[in-house]
Amino acid sequence: MRLSERQSAGTCRRLWLTVAALILFSAGTVLAQQERGGQLAESLRADLSAAEGDAPVTIDGPPPPTAPEVISRDMQGRVTVRAVRLPEGLVIDGNLDEPAYARVPALTGFIQQEPNEGEAATEKTEAWIFFDDQNLYIASRNWDSHPERMVVSEMRRDNRGIGRNENFTVVLDTFYDRRNGFIFQTNPLGAILEGLITDERNNNTDWNTIWDVKTKRFDQGWTVEMVIPFKSLRYKSGRQQIWGINLRREIAWKNEEAFLSPIPASYSSRGYMKMSSAATLVGVEVPAALTNLEFKPYAISSVTNKNADPAFSNDLAGDIGFDGKYGITEGLTADFTVNTDFAQVEDDEAQVNLTRFSLFFPEKREFFLEGQGIFGFGGAGTRGFGGGGGLTPIMFFSRRIGLDSSIRGGGRVTGRAGKFTMGMLNIQTGGNLDDLDDPVRGTNFSVVRLRRDILRRSNIGIIGTSRSVGLDGTGSSQTFGADGNFSFFQNLNINTYYAETRNPGSSGRDASYRARMQNSGDRYGMTFEHLTVEQDFNPEIGFMRRDNFRRNFGQLRFSPRPRSIRAIRKFTFQGELNYITNASSGQLETRELDGQFQIEFESSNRFFFNVTDTFEFLPEEFEISDGVILPTGGYTFRETRATYFVGRQRKINGRFAAGTGSFFGGDRTWLRYGGRIEFSPQFAIEPNIQLNFVDLPQGSFTTRVVSARATYTLTPRSFVGALLQYSSSGDSISTNIRYRWEYEPGSDLFIVYSEGRATDFRGFPTLENRGFVVKFAKLLRF
Numbered sequence: 001m002r003l004s005e006r007q008s009a010g011t012c013r014r015l016w017l018t019v020a021a022l023i024l025f026s027a028g029t030v031l032a033q034q035e036r037g038g039q040l041a042e043s044l045r046a047d048l049s050a051a052e053g054d055a056p057v058t059i060d061g062p063p064p065p066t067a068p069e070v071i072s073r074d075m076q077g078r079v080t081v082r083a084v085r086l087p088e089g090l091v092i093d094g095n096l097d098e099p100a101y102a103r104v105p106a107l108t109g110f111i112q113q114e115p116n117e118g119e120a121a122t123e124k125t126e127a128w129i130f131f132d133d134q135n136l137y138i139a140s141r142n143w144d145s146h147p148e149r150m151v152v153s154e155m156r157r158d159n160r161g162i163g164r165n166e167n168f169t170v171v172l173d174t175f176y177d178r179r180n181g182f183i184f185q186t187n188p189l190g191a192i193l194e195g196l197i198t199d200e201r202n203n204n205t206d207w208n209t210i211w212d213v214k215t216k217r218f219d220q221g222w223t224v225e226m227v228i229p230f231k232s233l234r235y236k237s238g239r240q241q242i243w244g245i246n247l248r249r250e251i252a253w254k255n256e257e258a259f260l261s262p263i264p265a266s267y268s269s270r271g272y273m274k275m276s277s278a279a280t281l282v283g284v285e286v287p288a289a290l291t292n293l294e295f296k297p298y299a300i301s302s303v304t305n306k307n308a309d310p311a312f313s314n315d316l317a318g319d320i321g322f323d324g325k326y327g328i329t330e331g332l333t334a335d336f337t338v339n340t341d342f343a344q345v346e347d348d349e350a351q352v353n354l355t356r357f358s359l360f361f362p363e364k365r366e367f368f369l370e371g372q373g374i375f376g377f378g379g380a381g382t383r384g385f386g387g388g389g390g391l392t393p394i395m396f397f398s399r400r401i402g403l404d405s406s407i408r409g410g411g412r413v414t415g416r417a418g419k420f421t422m423g424m425l426n427i428q429t430g431g432n433l434d435d436l437d438d439p440v441r442g443t444n445f446s447v448v449r450l451r452r453d454i455l456r457r458s459n460i461g462i463i464g465t466s467r468s469v470g471l472d473g474t475g476s477s478q479t480f481g482a483d484g485n486f487s488f489f490q491n492l493n494i495n496t497y498y499a500e501t502r503n504p505g506s507s508g509r510d511a512s513y514r515a516r517m518q519n520s521g522d523r524y525g526m527t528f529e530h531l532t533v534e535q536d537f538n539p540e541i542g543f544m545r546r547d548n549f550r551r552n553f554g555q556l557r558f559s560p561r562p563r564s565i566r567a568i569r570k571f572t573f574q575g576e577l578n579y580i581t582n583a584s585s586g587q588l589e590t591r592e593l594d595g596q597f598q599i600e601f602e603s604s605n606r607f608f609f610n611v612t613d614t615f616e617f618l619p620e621e622f623e624i625s626d627g628v629i630l631p632t633g634g635y636t637f638r639e640t641r642a643t644y645f646v647g648r649q650r651k652i653n654g655r656f657a658a659g660t661g662s663f664f665g666g667d668r669t670w671l672r673y674g675g676r677i678e679f680s681p682q683f684a685i686e687p688n689i690q691l692n693f694v695d696l697p698q699g700s701f702t703t704r705v706v707s708a709r710a711t712y713t714l715t716p717r718s719f720v721g722a723l724l725q726y727s728s729s730g731d732s733i734s735t736n737i738r739y740r741w742e743y744e745p746g747s748d749l750f751i752v753y754s755e756g757r758a759t760d761f762r763g764f765p766t767l768e769n770r771g772f773v774v775k776f777a778k779l780l781r782f
Contacts, residue, residue, distance in 0.1 A: 032054040059240050062279040070129075070730045071107050079279035080422055081107055081245065083098030083129040083136075089681075090130065090137050092225045094190075094216035101139070104128060110249055110258040115266040115569055115602065117460055121258035123221075124250045131284055136228045138170050138184075142249060144221040151252035151649045153678050155189045155713040157742070161676070162191045163269075163650040166252050168224045171197065171272050173244025174235035175331065175416055178276040179457055182572035188222040189681055190215040190716050197273045198221065198373030199459065199485060204371035209233075210745045211782070223711060230286050231781065237330050239285050246278040253649060255569075255604040266491050266522035274489075276457050291782055292327025298777040300341055304767050323367060328413065332422075336411035337367055340402070341775070352451075357629040368398035374414050374423035375449045377463045378483045378497030378514060391551060392581075393465055393512055393533060395479055395499060397543040397628040401445050406430040408442075421459075423449040434623040444468040445541055457487035463499075475504035476573060477540040482510075491520045501538050508620070509584070525557035529578075549589065552579045572598035604647035612639045615663070625729075630664055649677045654686075664672050666696035683712045704728040717742035726759075733757045733765050 064076035070082045084104050091098065106126035112119045123144055139341040146151060154161035163169075165187040173181040179200050190213060195205035209232040216223045235241060248271070249259040261279035263271035301318045321339030328334055349503070363369060380392040381615040401407070410427030425447040444467075448625075451461035467477040481499025488494070496515040503510070516529040531551040533544065555576035562568055573596075580590040592614050600606045617634045624630055642661030646652070654675010661668065674688045690705040707725040714720070716743045725734045739751040752773040757765035 009174070011627070012080055025228070059242065059280050060178065064280075064282045068105060070105050071109070073109070077111075077262050081129060081260070081279050081281055081282060083131050083283040085283075085285065086130045086132050086137070089132045089135055089226070090225060091141070092137075092212055092214050094214035094223050094225050096139055096141060096216075096223050096225065100130060100462070101128060104130075106141070107247070107260060110247075110260055111261055111262040113263045113265055113267070113271050115256060118262060121249065121251075122254065122256060123249070123251055123258075125258070127247050127260065127280060129245070129281065129674050133287060134229060134231075136230065136233075136284070138224075138228070138247075139228045140168050140224045140247070142166075142168060142221045142223065144251070144255070146220070147217065148459075149253040150188060150222075152188045153648060153676075153681050153684070154187065155191050156711060156719055157192045157716060158208070159193070160205065161192070161648065162187050162193045163250070165189075165191075165250075166222070167250045169246075169248040169250070169272055170226065171244075171246045171248075171275065171278060172228075172232050172233065172281075173275045173278055174241070176242050176244050176280075177416075177419075177453060178238075178278070179453070180245060180416075180421070181273075181275050181278075183399040184211060184213075184226060184228065186213045186215060186224055186226070188215055188217055191403075192716050196373055197275065198376065199455070200275055200487070202275050202373050202376060203273055204369065204373045206366065207418075208366070208746075209494050210779075212745060231292055234327075234331050234333065235286065239288055241284040241286055243281040243284060244275055244278040245281040246272065246275075248272050251733065252604075255602060264490060264522065266520055268522075277280070286330075292325075292333075293782040294746075295322055295780045296324070296777055297322040297780075298341065298775060300773060300775045302771060302773040304771040329415075331417055332413060332415035334411060334413050334508075335367070335696060336409070337407065338409045339368060340407040340668070353503075363398050365398070365402075368401070372398075374421060375425070375447060375460070375463075377449070377481065378499070379485070379495040379516060391500075391533075391546055392514060392531060393537070393539060394543040394612075395481060395539050396447050396465055396541055400467075400541045401427050401545075402429055405443070411443075419453040421451040421453075421461075422449070424686075442469075443633045447541065455486075458485060459498050460484045465539065465541050470504055471540050471619075472504070476634055477504075477538075478502040479539040480543065493518050499537075499539070501536070501540075503538055503540065506536040507536040508536070510538070512537045514713070523561075525559070525574075525744055527553070527555040529553040532583055546580075548583050550581045550583045552578070567602055568599055570598075570600040571594070572600070574598070587617065587619075588615070589617045589619070604649070606645040608641075608643040610639075610641050610643075612641075612661075613637075614639070616660075624664070624696075625694070625699070625701040625703070628696060628701055630696070630698060633662045637664065639663070639668075644674070648676075653675075653678075660766070664696055665693065666700075668695075669693045682714070683710075685710045702728070731759055732768075733759055744779065748775075748777045748782070749779075750775040 020429045041492045059080060061078040061080040062072045064080050065072040070084065072080050078155065086100055086487050090100070094404065106128055108124065108126055110121040112121055125142055127138070127140040142649060150166045153166050162185055167185055167187045169183065169185040170179045171183050181197040183195040183203060192213060193205060194207065194209055194211065195203045196207045197203050210224065211228045211232055213224065213226045220584060241339050257271065259271065261277060263274050263277055267274050282316050297320065299320050303316055305314045305696065314493055321341055321343060323337045324335065326334045348674065363372070376395045377395045379394060380394045406429065408428045408430050410425070412423065412425040414423045427445045428769045446466045447462045449554055451459045453459050462482045465479040468475045479499060479501045481497055483495065483497035485495045494517045498511070500511045512533045514529065514531040516527070518527045519525060529551070533547055533549055535548045537547070553562050553576070555574065557572060557574040559570055559572045561570050576594050577594040578590065581588050594610060594612045597609045615634060615636050618630055618632050620632055622630045638660055639661030641657065643655060643657040645655050652675065654673065657672040659670050670693070671691045672689065676684050676686045678684045686709040688707045692703040694701055705727050707723065709721060709723045711719055711721045720739045722735070735755045737753045741749045743749060750773070753771070755770045756768045758768050759765040
């Protein structure tokens with residue numbers, strides 16, 4: 001007897017749950033066997049109770065060094081370092097002239113990750129770790145045989161370009177869970193970047209906290225002095241602390257990376273996130289009692305006008321509000337916001353869309369960014385779509401909140417308690433909750449995320465989201481699911497999830513599930529994935545690029561390092577198959593077969609060459625451009641493309657790319673450049689050009705996106721930036737100019753001017769809107 005669709009869907013779900021359970025059980029069994037083996041016999045085994053700090057912690061490394069020594073290493077390459085208490089704090093000026101630097105031995109012996117894994121660093125680095133009653137201090141003296149060659153070009157706060165300069169990076173695993181941490185990074189210009197590392201996989205550099213750093217150059221290198229208040233960190237209870245720590249030195253002009261505690265080359269640029277290989281830090285004593293309360297009130301004044309107004313008049317407005325933060329425990333933090341404003345946020349960058357699927361624009365609002373990693377679910381990223389996991393639904397995407405109406409207030413609790421990581425959020429947006437005719441009804445958004453650490457480097461978790469008013473304006477919407485992330489050996493990772501949604505009018509086919517296995521070795525790599533999104537699955541506080549599909553994905557990689565070619569560090573040969581069918585009918589919708597050849601040069605430049613064969617089925621007519629409509633049917637086409645990345649050591653750097661091939665029964669050629677033109681370490685222009693020349697049987701068209709971001713950095717905490725964009729798809733020009741001055745750590749002044757103009761090239765672009773905003777925020781810390 002043939003099953004009904006609902007019965008069939010139920011059978012598939014039960015089968016999937018059985019398979020997922022077997023995967024989880026097998027993962028646990030393999031890792032448990034690994035931990036019982038002699039290789040990890042001395043590793044961290046402490047089973048902390050829910051009340052943090054109740055159980056003793058076993059050091060994952062050699063015994064602590066005995067004073068006056070500050071570092072010990074064992075035969076396995078593991079490292080334990082000792083922090084030294086100072087009777088008085090350091091003067092943070094970058095000079096390294098206090099008596100403590102002569103009295104306390106330096107941490108030395110940095111080990112290369114690149115280019116020669118396991119060998120001693122080619123340039124000497126000396127580092128010190130101190131503390132007093134209120135602060136942690138980390139300093140370094142970075143020797144360089146050719147300081148005139150140092151790559152020093154970025155001073156903007158939190159800019160990823162800092163990591164492409166000469167830089168010194170500190171990562172702290174303050175819960176000693178060997179998987180999460182804080183990152184603090186600087187370069188010879190004293191640039192400031194901090195972030196949160198989650199599960200050794202993600203780094204949220206949009207997280208900000210209070211700390212300071214000063215750097216100095218001398219004739220044989222440069223020096224660093226950092227101060228990090230204990231109030232700016234979260235850690236376990238108890239005065240005596242054991243943390244994880246690693247120090248990284250990047251010598252950009254040599255394209256060399258070296259760590260205090262060695263990191264495998266297979267982790268490439270993500271090596272600093274491998275907390276399980278970090279050193280152990282002992283000797284730190286935190287304050288016995290620490291009040292952790294912050295208020296950040298703001299005041300804002302704005303002038304706006306719109307061309308839609310017949311009088312073209314200026315609208316004056318002003319407002320106040322505040323954000324707050326309270327440390328519930330050493331590991332849990334409550335954040336709250338009242339009358340939240342995001343006027344200082346920069347405009348989204350224009351994108352070209354030649355597909356029938358949604359574009360992704362990342363979150364930029366600070367309140368939502370700080371806890372972003374905690375709310376991640378199922379391996380989905382929030383920075384865009386690419387590689388094997390690009391189509392994975394995002395269960396909680398904060399851009400769903402507050403873009404159509406103002407945020408009246410809300411709060412969240414995030415952090416750790418024992419082996420648990422948790423995040424809870426509740427936000428209320430503007431409008432009338434009870435008025436069903438209000439086009440912008442008040443809506444409540446709630447999210448709960450809970451993860452528990454298991455085994456050595458793995459976790460399982462659940463998520464639940466609720467929206468009081470659905471996107472269609474009727475009823476409420478809920479999403480709930482469970483996921484598991486497992487790390488085996490050194491490079492093998494498995495993640496899996498199962499989730500369902502509850503929305504008005506759902507027919508019951510409302511589940512999504514995924515299993516992904518990835519081995520990311522330095523020489524060999526592979527990825528296999530299955531992902532299903534059923535017809536009615538719709539996380540309304542989330543994001544999906546595509547719906548109602550079933551995806552199978554496979555990727556194989558071979559990356560040899562040729563020793564006989566001095567200019568080349570690594571070759572990569574990679575092939576992947578992406579096979580997507582309709583989840584309801586089984587109809588093949590997308591098939592992509594891609595082959596890639598890559599050269600990584602010793603200079604840090606990279607070259608890519610790709611050939612992609614694609615089949616795409618259009619289930620309905622698709623208007624790809626104004627007046628150009630593609631009919632229903634299947635299309636097969638092939639594209640060849642080449643990309644060249646120029647390293648940051650060049651004044652003109654970035655990505656140059658071009659591609660050509662058949663496209664939906666016609667042809668397409670495209671050109672792109674995105675990079676940076678450096679005039680000085682303070683001033684640079686970042687152009688972005690995207691051109692598509694499309695010739696189809698139904699018509700021809702050209703798309704153009706041209707933008708340029710100009711930035712002048714006065715100090716590491718003050719800059720002026722301007723973003724000018726033109727998009728042919730919207731026939732529009734937009735301008736956004738921002739001045740930011742962090743006049744005290746955590747306290748800001750923003751001055752923002754924005755303008756939008758419509759253009760049809762028949763005259764001067766017509767003004768559509770204009771705004772001028774001044775925002776002042778003051779951090780009060782108790």
